[in-house]
Amino acid sequence: MRKEYLTVENIVGPLMLVQDVGGVSFAEIAEIIMPGGAVRHGQVLEVHEDKALVQVFEGTSGLTPGAVRVKFLGKGLQLGLSRDIVGRMFDGFGRTIDGGPPLIPEKYLDVNGVPINPEARDYPMEFIQTGISTIDVLNTLVRGQKLPIFSASGLPHSRLAAQIARQAKVLKTGEQFAVVFAAMGITFEEADFFMREFEKTGALDRAVLFINLANDPPIERIAVPRMALTAAEYLAYEMGMHILVVLTDMTNYCEALREISAARKEVPSRRGYPGYLYTDLSTIYERAGRIKGKGGSITQMPILTMPEDDKTHPIPDLTGYITEGQIILSRPLHNEGIYPPVDVLPSLSRLKDRGIGEGKTREDHAGVMNQLYAAYARGRAAKEIAVVLGESALAPLDLLYVNFSGRFEKEFIAQGEGESRDIAAALDLGWRLLGILPKEELKRIKAEYIEKYYPSKKE
Numbered sequence: 363m364r365k366e367y368l369t370v371e372n373i374v375g376p377l378m379l380v381q382d383v384g385g386v387s388f389a390e391i392a393e394i395i396m397p398g399g400a401v402r403h404g405q406v407l408e409v410h411e412d413k414a415l416v417q418v419f420e421g422t423s424g425l426t427p428g429a430v431r432v433k434f435l436g437k438g439l440q441l442g443l444s445r446d447i448v449g450r451m452f453d454g455f456g457r458t459i460d461g462g463p464p465l466i467p468e469k470y471l472d473v474n475g476v477p478i479n480p481e482a483r484d485y486p487m488e489f490i491q492t493g494i495s496t497i498d499v500l501n502t503l504v505r506g507q508k509l510p511i512f513s514a515s516g517l518p519h520s521r522l523a524a525q526i527a528r529q530a531k532v533l534k535t536g537e538q539f540a541v542v543f544a545a546m547g548i549t550f551e552e553a554d555f556f557m558r559e560f561e562k563t564g565a566l567d568r569a570v571l572f573i574n575l576a577n578d579p580p581i582e583r584i585a586v587p588r589m590a591l592t593a594a595e596y597l598a599y600e601m602g603m604h605i606l607v608v609l610t611d612m613t614n615y616c617e618a619l620r621e622i623s624a625a626r627k628e629v630p631s632r633r634g635y636p637g638y639l640y641t642d643l644s645t646i647y648e649r650a651g652r653i654k655g656k657g658g659s660i661t662q663m664p665i666l667t668m669p670e671d672d673k674t675h676p677i678p679d680l681t682g683y684i685t686e687g688q689i690i691l692s693r694p695l696h697n698e699g700i701y702p703p704v705d706v707l708p709s710l711s712r713l714k715d716r717g718i719g720e721g722k723t724r725e726d727h728a729g730v731m732n733q734l735y736a737a738y739a740r741g742r743a744a745k746e747i748a749v750v751l752g753e754s755a756l757a758p759l760d761l762l763y764v765n766f767s768g769r770f771e772k773e774f775i776a777q778g779e780g781e782s783r784d785i786a787a788a789l790d791l792g793w794r795l796l797g798i799l800p801k802e803e804l805k806r807i808k809a810e811y812i813e814k815y816y817p818s819k820k821e
Contacts, residue, residue, distance in 0.1 A: 366395070366431045373425055375625035376581060378404065378416045380432050386414045389438045389474065394418060395431040403455075404432075405439060405581065407626065417622065419455065419581050438474065441589055442467030443596045447570050448540055451557065454574040454582035456589050471596060473588040475649055484652040486686075487716040489723050490606065490661060493529035493782030494522075496704040496775055499792060500731055501689050504717035505532065505604060506652040508662040508685045510612075512678050514671045517691045520552055521779055522702045523610045523665050528565040529782040530606050538603040541565070544572040544590035546583050547614025570597075580618035587615060591649045591660070598658030605658065607650070610665035616643075616677050632676045640680045647684045687711040700776045707739055723785045726815055729807035730792045734770070736806060737799060741767025759803075766798045793817060 369381040378394070386409055394402040394416075402425075408415040416432065418425070441456040444467055451460035458465060486506030491498055503509050513519035527541045545556060553573050560566040570593050574586045587609050594605040609615075616635060623636035631637035650662040664685070668678050671693065682688055692705035718727040741763040748756055748764060756764065774791055777783060783791070796804060797817035804812055 364433050364436065366433045368428065368431055370427045370430055370432060373422050373427055376417050376422055376579065376622065377407070377625050378418055378422060378425070378432070380414045380416060382412050383414045383434070384412065386434050391435045391437060391439055392416050393433045393435065394425065395433065396425065397429050406434070415626070417581050419579055421579050438472050439585060440470045441473055441592045442470050443593060444468040445601060447593055448597070449567050449569070451571040451573060452589070454572065454578060454586040454589065459573065469596070471592050473585060473592045474645070475588070475592060475595060478651065478653065482653050484654045485716065486652060486661075486713050489533060489717045489785070491531055491533055491785055492526050493784070494526065494702060495777060495783050495788040495791065496702065496706055496709075497689060498783070498785050499727070499788045500706050500734065501687065501709050501711040502714035502717050502723075503661065503663070503711065504713045505661055506650065506659045507711070507713050508647050508650040508664070509687050509689065509711055510681050510685050511663060511665045511689045511691065512673065513665060513667050513691045514693060515667055517693065517696050517703060518701060519610065519665050519667065519691060520548075520555065522691075523608050524556055524559045525702075525779060526663060527569060527606075527608050528559070528563050532604055538601070539568065540597060540603050540605055541569045542572075542590050542594045542597070542605055542607045543569055544586050544607070544609050546574045546586045546609070546611060547576050547618070548574070548611070549576055576614075580621045583615055583618040584622070587646050591646065594660050595649065598660045599653060599656050602657035605660050607660060607662045608665065609646075609662065612664045612666040612681065613669070613677055635676050639676060640683070643680055644684050647681070686713050695771065695775065698771070700771055701779060702775075702777070704775055706735070706775065707742070724789055726807065726811040727785075727789060729811055730789055730796070732806040733796060733804055734774075734792050737763060737766050737796065737803075738770050741770070762799055766795060769798065770795055
């Protein structure tokens with residue numbers, strides 16, 4: 363029989379200070395019993411001597427010191443799991459919200475996960491097709507990688523997240539693939555959009571959804587990515603599935619972390635965020651990867667909005683340090699009506715070289731990717747010169763590059779929201795655009811591939 367404490371001394375924001383406790387540990391779950399018998403739940407954030415600081419999940423409104431009882435359960439936050447989680451929707455605490463039957467768990471796992479020995483990690487090297495050309499060809503996503511998307515306020519990152527979750531697949535047949543989708547701090551309209559989108563397209567049959575609304579408590583927002591990754595680890599390492607985890611929006615997660623840090627009266631660091639933001643984010647991002655001897659894998663695509671479009675803001679800055687590249691969305695491209703507005707030049711995938719080529723995508727992939735980057739960069743530079751001096755100041759070859767960059771944006775970067783281009787079609791499109799340029803300009807592609815794939819007639 364566990365003790366119940368009546369020694370709540372102070373309540374500030376979502377936090378509650380309990381005195382004269384014994385045998386309580388960090389991250390332990392507590393039940394807060396109100397005078398009427400209603401129960402709320404909380405988690406121990408800090409223990410000092412005989413004092414425990416508890417964060418109440420459902421908020422502290424209506425709670426009065428001395429009138430509530432607190433019972434510590436002797437375990438951390440856990441998620442009940444079984445294979446039946448695929449195709450279901452959950453809230454931030456792992457409770458079903460899709461109106462279906464209750465889940466019968468086969469196993470309970472701690473949401474904080476289990477540390478992975480670095481020696482046991484396997485190198486990410488297998489291609490995942492998202493159906494989006496700017497990612498598949500230029501910033502290739504590799505199985506086991508963590509590749510964030512840096513967006514900004516007003517840009518269509520929600521639509522892009524839903525599209526990736528719908529379209530993503532592994533090319534090898536016979537391998538089980540699923541998507542774990544976690545949305546944090548979103549509005550009801552966005553939540554409705556995601557749920558309708560997944561149901562309408564049938565993508566829900568191979569997806570696990572965790573939805574946290576903007577009006578839900580901040581502690582729930584902090585639990586969401588850990589719930590999602592715990593579900594992913596179960597499916598990947600125990601069921602042998604390949605899992606893509608899409609987390610949106612990590613900025614909302616960090617804001618919740620800052621709110622809790624302020625309630626704890628901690629000394630703030632950069633821009634008011636806690637000094638342990640890097641460490642906290644790493645406990646999420648580093649849960650991606652492949653493990654030797656295990657059939658499954660976890661690939662992560664966190665999505666975040668850069669406050670004021672600032673890449674140096676702590677959230678994108680630290681995310682870029684921890685992860686293996688970034689895909690950056692462009693406001694100018696969005697203003698031109700291009701979807702998805704991926705700014706290819708500052709975007710990169712650090713692990714793409716091991717995931718492309720013969721037997722994985724196509725033998726000409728690396729050369730086409732490098733040539734498209736080079737040609738687009740030169741075309742952009744020539745276009746900027748033309749804005750100042752006029753097109754008459756450009757050489758005929760530079761005019762070809764300007765033509766290439768315009769068509770590259772309108773035909774290669776731009777694609778429909780429901781359009782899924784396979785890697786072969788995307789590479790063929792790249793070749794059609796490179797056909798604008800003379801063969802002698804294709805210096806980054808092997809001659810044998812130019813002979814094989816270069817269009818016979820310029821379009």
